[in-house]
Amino acid sequence: QQQVKQSPQSLIVQKGGIPIINCAYENTAFDYFPWYQQFPGKGPALLIAIRPDVSEKKEGRFTISFNKSAKQFSLHIMDSQPGDSATYFCAASMSGSQGNLIFGKGTKLSVKP
Amino acid sequence: GAGVSQSPSNKVTEKGKDVELRCDPISGHTALYWYRQSLGQGLEFLIYFQGNSAPDKSGLPSDRFSAERTGGSVSTLTIQRTQQEDSAVYLCASSLSGISETQYFGPGTRLLVL
Numbered sequence: 001q002q003q004v005k006q007s008p009q010s011l012i013v014q015k016g017g018i019p020i021i022n023c024a025y026e027n028t029a030f031d032y033f034p035w036y037q038q039f040p041g042k043g044p045a046l047l048i049a050i051r052p053d054v055s056e057k058k059e060g061r062f063t064i065s066f067n068k069s070a071k072q073f074s075l076h077i078m079d080s081q082p083g084d085s086a087t088y089f090c091a092a093s094m095s096g097s098q099g100n101l102i103f104g105k106g107t108k109l110s111v112k113p
Numbered sequence: 114g115a116g117v118s119q120s121p122s123n124k125v126t127e128k129g130k131d132v133e134l135r136c137d138p139i140s141g142h143t144a145l146y147w148y149r150q151s152l153g154q155g156l157e158f159l160i161y162f163q164g165n166s167a168p169d170k171s172g173l174p175s176d177r178f179s180a181e182r183t184g185g186s187v188s189t190l191t192i193q194r195t196q197q198e199d200s201a202v203y204l205c206a207s208s209l210s211g212i213s214e215t216q217y218f219g220p221g222t223r224l225l226v227l
Contacts, residue, residue, distance in 0.1 A: 006155070032214050043117070043204055043218030044156070089155060093214055100146060100172070101216065103155035 003027055004092050006104025013080055014112050021075045021107045023090035028071070030092040034101070035064065035075050038087045047088070048075070080111045115139070117219035119205050125225045126195055134190040134222045138207030145188050146216060147180055150202040159203075162188060163210075195226045 005024045013019045025033075034049035050057045050064040050073065057064045061078040077084055087108045091101040118137045126132050138145050147159040158172040162182040173179070177195075182188040192199055202223050206216040 004155075034214065036218075041220070043206075043220050045218065046215055049214070091156075095214070100158040100161050100169070101156070101214075102158070103148075105153070105155040 003102045004090060004104045006090050006107060008107060009105070010108045010110075012110045012112065015081060017080050017111070019077050019080055019084075019109055019111075021088055021090070021109070022072065023074065023104050024070075024072045025092050025102075026071065027092070027094070029094045030102075031095050032093045033064070033066065033073050034091050034093075035062075036089045036091060036103075038089065038106075044089060077109075080109075082111045082113050085109055085111050117205055117207055117217055119203075119219040119222050121222060122220065123223045123225075125227065127227055128197060129194055131191065131193045132195055132224065134192075134203050134224070136188045136190070136205030136207075136219060138186065138188070138205070139217055140186075141209070142207035142217075143185065143210050144208040144216075145182060146206045146208075147188070147190050148204045148206065149174075150204055150221070152201075156204060159190070192224075195224075197226050200224055200226045 011019050035047045036044035037047045038044040048059045048062045050066050052068045063076040066073045087106045089106045090104040093101050120135045143164045145162040148156040150156050160180045161169040177193045180190045202221040204221045206218045208216045
């Protein structure tokens with residue numbers, strides 16, 4: 001049973017566009033929702049994270065929107081650049097647990113010049 | 114300071130052989146995680162170490178997989194009698210403590226079982 005469902009699997013946008021990646025979770029005990037960015041041949045790196053006490057968090061061009069009642073959260077990338085081309089993973093964890101992250105299957109983003 | 118390092122970066126082995134993968138976490142990080150990333154899949158949790166506590170092995174897919182962490186620092190993931198389905202990228206991550214959710218990942222070891 002997949003606890004974090006991520007869509008789309010792949011996404012192509014033009015430079016300057018706003019790609020949106022969506023994730024849905026099932027376990028209401030999750031209380032930490034990070035997004036990781038992974039470039040080919042590299043390990044994932046934390047991009048931005050949110051907790052359910054806020055509905056939106058913005059860091060630079062990256063914004064997380066969180067809908068607790070719908071158990072959904074999404075990543076928006078403003079003014080996307082070719083350098084943003086990477087695979088993006090959403091994840092979730094419970095602070096009361098050992099902290100291991102439950103990951104979505106990833107979205108491969110390609111930003112065309 | 115240095116990030117999480119893993120070795121080897123690539124490993125090709127024959128089916129049935131044993132392999133050892135190494136992870137050096139960030140100095141001072143007490144929590145260490147192993148994940149497996151298969152092609153087109155997300156990251157699958159394997160095992161978690163926190164300080165001197167007994168490891169959480171709940172994610173290990175079979176008894177062919179084992180891991181240890183010596184001196185609360187370096188960790189080794191061992192896969193015995195490798196199978197082709199073990200081919201994947203094995204990622205190690207560390208965090209300051211088990212409570213701190215920011216996990217810092219190494220570059221991974223790409224394992225190919227022929």
